[in-house]
Amino acid sequence: MIEPLHDLLLNWKVHPSCIETVDSHPNVYKVKNLGKTYYLKKRFNSSVKMLEEEYLLTTYLQESGLTVERPLLTVSHQSYVQQHQDFYSLYPALEGKPVQVYSLASLKKAGTYLFQLHGRLKQYVCKYEVEEWKVDTHLREWIAGQDPTSIEIWGKGFIGRLNEWSFSYSKLPHQLVHGDCHPRNILINEERVTGVIDFERIRKAPRIADMGYFIAGILKDLVQQDKKEHFECIHTFLAGYHFDAALTQDEKRLLPFLVIIFLVQYTFFYNQKGYSHLVSTYIPFINGLVDNGDYERAFQI
Numbered sequence: 001m002i003e004p005l006h007d008l009l010l011n012w013k014v015h016p017s018c019i020e021t022v023d024s025h026p027n028v029y030k031v032k033n034l035g036k037t038y039y040l041k042k043r044f045n046s047s048v049k050m051l052e053e054e055y056l057l058t059t060y061l062q063e064s065g066l067t068v069e070r071p072l073l074t075v076s077h078q079s080y081v082q083q084h085q086d087f088y089s090l091y092p093a094l095e096g097k098p099v100q101v102y103s104l105a106s107l108k109k110a111g112t113y114l115f116q117l118h119g120r121l122k123q124y125v126c127k128y129e130v131e132e133w134k135v136d137t138h139l140r141e142w143i144a145g146q147d148p149t150s151i152e153i154w155g156k157g158f159i160g161r162l163n164e165w166s167f168s169y170s171k172l173p174h175q176l177v178h179g180d181c182h183p184r185n186i187l188i189n190e191e192r193v194t195g196v197i198d199f200e201r202i203r204k205a206p207r208i209a210d211m212g213y214f215i216a217g218i219l220k221d222l223v224q225q226d227k228k229e230h231f232e233c234i235h236t237f238l239a240g241y242h243f244d245a246a247l248t249q250d251e252k253r254l255l256p257f258l259v260i261i262f263l264v265q266y267t268f269f270y271n272q273k274g275y276s277h278l279v280s281t282y283i284p285f286i287n288g289l290v291d292n293g294d295y296e297r298a299f300q301i
Helices: 002-012 048-063 104-123 137-143 150-156 159-170 208-221 227-240 249-272 276-291 293-297
Strands: 018-022 025-033 036-043 081-083 086-092 175-177 186-189 192-196 203-205
Touching: 002 025, 002 036, 002 081, 002 086, 048 086, 048 104, 104 175, 104 186, 104 192, 104 208, 104 227, 137 150, 137 159, 137 249, 150 249, 150 276, 159 249, 208 227, 208 249, 227 293, 249 276
Parallel strands: none
Antiparallel strands: 018 025, 025 036, 036 086, 081 086, 175 203, 186 192
């Protein structure tokens, strides 16, 4: 697959000296050329409108002072190259590495950067229609399996609270959000945020959708750690977001269960993939959060 990419990269006048696949991202390629590094990303289930919107949005964010990953234009002045049903976009590498070591300083900075990003996204006017992010759709589909298994029976235990939560959540103000705001998409260098990547999945949703997704990503990575560390990470990230001053009482009340929804979704996804060892770890972990009063108190700033 690597060899045909050389011809593809000529659309950006890039003559690569090296092309490597990126670990755990089989459709992302690291490209080196004349001392510069790029990332070539193969996009599935995308469209011309989605890719054009990504370019317009990331241009707007850069011009407003945020460092974000923006696709380069080809010699034909397009932000993508289409081959059959697939699209490719090329991005200059940003400084820093994805958040992987959760220092409190980096988490606080990540919270502040997301707060700033949401402020810019709220002002942005989309050129094309952007879909709504319905965070509980897949979870409801998995729980409603026609041949209930033990995990689906476990999931049904959340339905009553989920129904009550969904009604209140739907009433929150919706705006443009990142839509894939997990810790790997925020770059850090020496505990300083250096950029945000992967804007392909921008959607409309309450802003706490991004926050809940990020916090769920932290907890997912720290599932084996002491609960005190979990709660300290949550508290610090929210403090960086200016949580108390920025969010309404309804947003604060709904956010803790939103995190649980994302964690339950991860559990069903791992079950679908056959990762039984992860499922057997996540179920008691989530149950422990739900039953622990300190979990919701971690969201009180």
